[in-house]
Amino acid sequence: MVAVGTIMHADTALVQRAQANDRAAFNEIVLRYKSKVYNYIFRMIHSALDAEDLTQETFVRAYQSIRSFQSRASLNTWLFRIATNLCIDYSRRNKRVAGMTTSLSQEGSEEEEVEREIPDRAFDPQRLLLNKELGLKLNAALAELPEKLRTVVLLYDVEGLPYEEIAAIVGCPLGTVKSRIFNARSSLRTKLGPYLTGSA
Amino acid sequence: MKTQQNNNSNECRNCQQLISDYLENSLPARDMWAVEKHLAGCSECACVASEMENTVALLRTSERFDTGSDFMAKLHARLDTLPAESVQRASIAESARDWVAGLQERFGARRAPVLTLGLALSTLAILIVTNGPTREVLPVQPAPEALSRNVAFTASSPFDDPVAAKVEADNFASSESRSDSENASSAN
Numbered sequence: 001m002v003a004v005g006t007i008m009h010a011d012t013a014l015v016q017r018a019q020a021n022d023r024a025a026f027n028e029i030v031l032r033y034k035s036k037v038y039n040y041i042f043r044m045i046h047s048a049l050d051a052e053d054l055t056q057e058t059f060v061r062a063y064q065s066i067r068s069f070q071s072r073a074s075l076n077t078w079l080f081r082i083a084t085n086l087c088i089d090y091s092r093r094n095k096r097v098a099g100m101t102t103s104l105s106q107e108g109s110e111e112e113e114v115e116r117e118i119p120d121r122a123f124d125p126q127r128l129l130l131n132k133e134l135g136l137k138l139n140a141a142l143a144e145l146p147e148k149l150r151t152v153v154l155l156y157d158v159e160g161l162p163y164e165e166i167a168a169i170v171g172c173p174l175g176t177v178k179s180r181i182f183n184a185r186s187s188l189r190t191k192l193g194p195y196l197t198g199s200a
Numbered sequence: 201m202k203t204q205q206n207n208n209s210n211e212c213r214n215c216q217q218l219i220s221d222y223l224e225n226s227l228p229a230r231d232m233w234a235v236e237k238h239l240a241g242c243s244e245c246a247c248v249a250s251e252m253e254n255t256v257a258l259l260r261t262s263e264r265f266d267t268g269s270d271f272m273a274k275l276h277a278r279l280d281t282l283p284a285e286s287v288q289r290a291s292i293a294e295s296a297r298d299w300v301a302g303l304q305e306r307f308g309a310r311r312a313p314v315l316t317l318g319l320a321l322s323t324l325a326i327l328i329v330t331n332g333p334t335r336e337v338l339p340v341q342p343a344p345e346a347l348s349r350n351v352a353f354t355a356s357s358p359f360d361d362p363v364a365a366k367v368e369a370d371n372f373a374s375s376e377s378r379s380d381s382e383n384a385s386s387a388n
Contacts, residue, residue, distance in 0.1 A: 023279075030275065035266045042265045052267055056275055063279055135263050157259035182220040189248070189255045196254040 011075040018066050026066070029075065030059050036076075036159060037083050043154050044087040046143050054090060058083045077165045084151060084169055091147055134195060141191040145184055152177055153184035211238055215245045219252050 014032075017025030037058055042051035061082050062069075069078060142150055151170060155161045156177075161169075167177045215238045221227045222235045239246045 027272070030272065034271060035264070038267045039264050048265070051265075052271065055267060056271070056278060059275055060278055060282070064282065134258070138258055138262055153259065157256055158262060160260075178221075182217075185220055185252060185255055186216075188259070189251045192255055192258065193251040196251055196258065 012071050015066065015069060015071065015075060018063075019069070026063060029062070033076070033079050034059070037079055040080065040154055040159055041083055041087060043139070043142060043158065044084075044147075044150060045090055046139065050090065054083070054086045057086055061086075073168055074165065076161070077168050080155065080159070080161070080165075081169045087151075088147070137192060137195055138188075141188050144191070145187055149180050149184035149187065152180040153188070156181050157185075212242060212245050215239070215242070216248055219245075219249050222249070223253055223256060 011029075011032075014025045014029050018029060034055060038051060038055040041054045041058070042048060045051055045054065058079060062079060069075075073081075142154070145153070148170075152166055155166045155169065156163070163174055163177050167174050170177065172180075215235055218227060218231060218235050222232060225232075227235065239249055
């Protein structure tokens, strides 16, 4: 909690300097948040090139409107809100998310057999991290989620934002955010479950 | 037998609804205990809980992606080409969006639209009241007289204005008939 407060305090100081046209302070903001924003956008739209463009656009817009930023919201929330709006605009433009990932339902049986050899009852995240294939399965499962569910589960479970910040980003009541997270996790569990437990 | 199965499936459904919060440790103690008790006796729900836990762990430990090494250079190139006025002032739409978002944070997402609508209606009402058509306050008089008096302000001669001319003619006709009737009554 103290760490979060310290980060917010540092952010506020940076924002004040950036509002006074201090480019170095804005640089610091970019360096601090670019990876988080990029990771989120990449997982939302599944295109490395477009994710980089949208991340750039997020910070350009932040730079343009930093003077109107008031510290009611955290800088984190504000940047993710800009990024989320850009992702929504992007997916409206490209109705169908580019299929960088393969659909779970369209896999060959051979690949399926390989996957089912991997898991065991004792779940070891470190080991799974090394497993590129499982990462691809996760990406595919995320890509198949409806955008609203994908947004909240990425913000909560991947980026680690609290419910309140997510509610502010997506403009929904807290209860809706919680229910969307539950639905997203349930959907992912249904798709990934066999690969995680080895029970199937 | 069937009733017991229904009870079990209801219990399972209830339990599975709570599993996500159970894994977050965000349930009240009583619900935590109920879920734990159910999981201990139901292998199906225990499997669901285990899969859910693994799914969450997978999400939280998933590979992270980062920008290319030239990200900052590209960004600076873009920022340098921005016109100065676009940096000085945020667009009205962005300001409005930020403002509404601020309201949402302060008053909650449910109340913010109502507040915004209320404020918009109040502003509209104030604008109508302050910028509406101005009315000159005239003493209450019979309509033709009031009108002819107004005409005197706006037209140098009542006959410049056809409506005023008609009013003037009506006035003349009524004064004529009034004087006729007065003459008749005095003659009587």
